[in-house]
Amino acid sequence: MILKIVSRIIHKVCSAATSVAKPVYTHLSRLYWSERLGKFGENARIESPVHFTKPHNIQIGQDVTIRNGVVMQPRSMTISIGDGTGVNPYVCIYGAVTIGKLCLIAPMVMFAAGEHDITVDGVPVIKKPGIRKPIVVEDDVWIGANAVITGGVTIGKGAVVGAGAVVTKDVAPYEIVAGMPAKCIGTREAWNNGEGKYEFGQ
Numbered sequence: 001m002i003l004k005i006v007s008r009i010i011h012k013v014c015s016a017a018t019s020v021a022k023p024v025y026t027h028l029s030r031l032y033w034s035e036r037l038g039k040f041g042e043n044a045r046i047e048s049p050v051h052f053t054k055p056h057n058i059q060i061g062q063d064v065t066i067r068n069g070v071v072m073q074p075r076s077m078t079i080s081i082g083d084g085t086g087v088n089p090y091v092c093i094y095g096a097v098t099i100g101k102l103c104l105i106a107p108m109v110m111f112a113a114g115e116h117d118i119t120v121d122g123v124p125v126i127k128k129p130g131i132r133k134p135i136v137v138e139d140d141v142w143i144g145a146n147a148v149i150t151g152g153v154t155i156g157k158g159a160v161v162g163a164g165a166v167v168t169k170d171v172a173p174y175e176i177v178a179g180m181p182a183k184c185i186g187t188r189e190a191w192n193n194g195e196g197k198y199e200f201g202q
Contacts, residue, residue, distance in 0.1 A: 033060075041083065061085070061101070077113070077132065082139065095132060095151070100139035106163065110148045111135050138173070158188060 041062035057074040061083035069090040077096035095113030117128040133151025144163030162178030
C-alpha cells in the first residue's frame with residue numbers, strides 16, 4: 001500500500017516536471033535552429049539527434065517536422081523543405097534537393113543529387129569530383145519507405161513513389177510509380193475512378 005502511494009507521488013512529480021521542461025526545451029531548440037539554419041519556419045520541429053552539415057544552406061518551411069536520425073548534407077548547394085512537409089526517421093538528403101509543400105517522406109528514403117564520374121582514366125572513382133544533379137520534388141508528393149531518388153530527377157505534383165522504388169527518371173504529376181527502376185503503374189486519377197488498386201511491391 002505504501003509503495004503504491006509513493007509510486008503515485010513520484011509519477012505526479014515526474015509528470016509535473018515534464019510539463020514544465022517540455023516548453024522550455026521546445027523554446028531552446030527553436031532558438032538553436034533559428035540561429036544555425038538558413039531558414040527555420042514558424043512551428044517547424046526537429047527531433048534530436050539529426051546530422052546536418054553546413055546548416056546555413058538548409059531551409060525549412062513552416063509546420064515542417066523533421067524526425068530523428070535524418071541526415072542532410074547540402075555541401076555548397078541548398079536543401080529546401082516546403083511548408084507542412086513531414087520527413088520521417090533516417091531519411092538521407094545529399095546535395096541540391098528541393099522538396100515542396102505538404103509532402104510525406106517515409107523512413108529511410110535516400111535523395112542523392114549527384115553521381116560519380118566512372119570513366120576509366122587511371123584516377124580512382126573516390127578521387128574524382130562529384131557531378132551535381134539537383135532533385136526537385138513538387139507539392140503533395142508521397143515517397144514510400146526505402147525509396148532511392150537519383151540525381152537530376154523531378155517528381156511532379158501529387159505523385160506517389162512506392163516503397164523500395166529506385167527513381168531514375170522524371171515522374172509526371174499524379175503518377176504512381178514503383179519498382180527498380182521505377183515504372184508507372186497507374187495514376188491517382190484512375191485510383192479515384194476505381195479503375196485499379198496497385199500492388200506497390202510488384
